[in-house]
Amino acid sequence: MKKILVTGALGQIGSELTGKLRAVYGADNVIATDIRSNESDVVFDGPFEILDVMDDKKMHDIVKRNKVDTIIHLAALLSATAELKPLLAWNLNMGGLVNALEVAREENCQFFTPSSIGAFGPTTPKDHTPQDTIQRPTTMYGVNKVSGELLCDYYYHKFGVDTRGLRFPGLISYVAPPGGGTTDYAVEIYYEALQKQKYTSYIGEGTYMDMMYMPDALQAIVSLMEADPAKLIHRNSFNVTAMSFEPEQVAAEIRKHIPAFTMDYQVDPARQKIADSWPNSIDPTAAKEEWGFKAEYNLENMTVDMLEKLKAKLNV
Ligand code: VAH
Numbered sequence: 123m124k125k126i127l128v129t130g131a132l133g134q135i136g137s138e139l140t141g142k143l144r145a146v147y148g149a150d151n152v153i154a155t156d157i158r159s160n161e162s163d164v165v166f167d168g169p170f171e172i173l174d175v176m177d178d179k180k181m182h183d184i185v186k187r188n189k190v191d192t193i194i195h196l197a198a199l200l201s202a203t204a205e206l207k208p209l210l211a212w213n214l215n216m217g218g219l220v221n222a223l224e225v226a227r228e229e230n231c232q233f234f235t236p237s238s239i240g241a242f243g244p245t246t247p248k249d250h251t252p253q254d255t256i257q258r259p260t261t262m263y264g265v266n267k268v269s270g271e272l273l274c275d276y277y278y279h280k281f282g283v284d285t286r287g288l289r290f291p292g293l294i295s296y297v298a299p300p301g302g303g304t305t306d307y308a309v310e311i312y313y314e315a316l317q318k319q320k321y322t323s324y325i326g327e328g329t330y331m332d333m334m335y336m337p338d339a340l341q342a343i344v345s346l347m348e349a350d351p352a353k354l355i356h357r358n359s360f361n362v363t364a365m366s367f368e369p370e371q372v373a374a375e376i377r378k379h380i381p382a383f384t385m386d387y388q389v390d391p392a393r394q395k396i397a398d399s400w401p402n403s404i405d406p407t408a409a410k411e412e413w414g415f416k417a418e419y420n421l422e423n424m425t426v427d428m429l430e431k432l433k434a435k436l437n438v
Contacts, residue, residue: 123192123347125151127185129175130197131164132156137298140164142340153188175218182225195222195235201263202393203302208262215266223277232284234347237359239291239332241267244399251401253361253408260399274358286346287359291332293339296431304396308333308372312428315376315383316438323369324390330402332363335419342415349413356408364417366403375425
């Protein structure tokens with residue numbers, strides 16, 4: 123990767139990935155784009171352009187003008203929003219992906235886009251979900267992710283585009299709050315523990331989902347994109363995870379630092395239904411064996427870092 127275009131750079135992943143890529147490859151070598159602008163480091167610390175990923179001509183122009191050799195395509199609607207607006211999700215998630223893949227094909231760019239544990243469904247083995255298994259998701263987001271995995275493999279086999287992807291679990295971060303996800307409770311709980319010493323979870327007790335702290339997710343993207351292609355048996359997309367927990371476990375970890383913290387439940391049936399269709403835990407063996415995936419954070423040290431960083435951010 124030498125000259126990188128990031129779409130959806132102001133989203134939960136992009137807000138931190140852009141800074142990491144600029145630190146590794148040089149600020150001027152990472153062109154951040156999003157459908158809107160804001161007052162963040164992503165906009166001020168390096169090249170930034172407004173880009174709607176449905177505008178294939180503008181995307182192509184930005185790539186040619188900047189001699190981009192790598193496209194990191196993040197722009198997409200997440201699971202809960204996609205379930206509320208399924209046709210918009212199909213059009214944006216798939217239309218944007220096709221546009222980005224076509225530009226990567228025409229301009230010979232390496233390509234990354236995230237998949238998700240949402241690419242699995244109720245008939246997928248729920249525990250230690252294998253890399254290669256049944257994928258019959260029952261959400262529009264999951265249909266988008268499975269379709270995206272297949273499309274990215276197609277562009278590799280048919281056109282030789284160097285496509286690579288990761289099936290991310292829920293990502294936990296303190297920079298940009300997630301928007302429209304099912305796993306967002308695992309981010310909200312930290313904010314509200316500090317601000318209110320209590321949290322009402324919309325995901326029910328005992329609902330296990332895979333999770334990962336954002337620093338591990340960012341490193342996984344860079345490591346995968348730098349991996350020796352000769353060693354990649356899989357490409358789109360690798361299971362990656364750092365931990366699997368249910369709401370009571372993250373509440374108990376927070377209580378070690380905020381003893382007065384309490385949590386109750388007001389389950390959101392829509393997001394609970396999505397969560398119930400996903401695995402309890404996935405198996406990241408292929409990622410470990412093919413490109414050395416390793417997570418540094420678990421629930422304990424992530425909670426220490428999240429609370430420390432959020433205390434500073436929230437000034438509490
Ligand atoms: C979501 N955070 O909840 C995303 C992610 C595995 C979950 O794909 O939609």
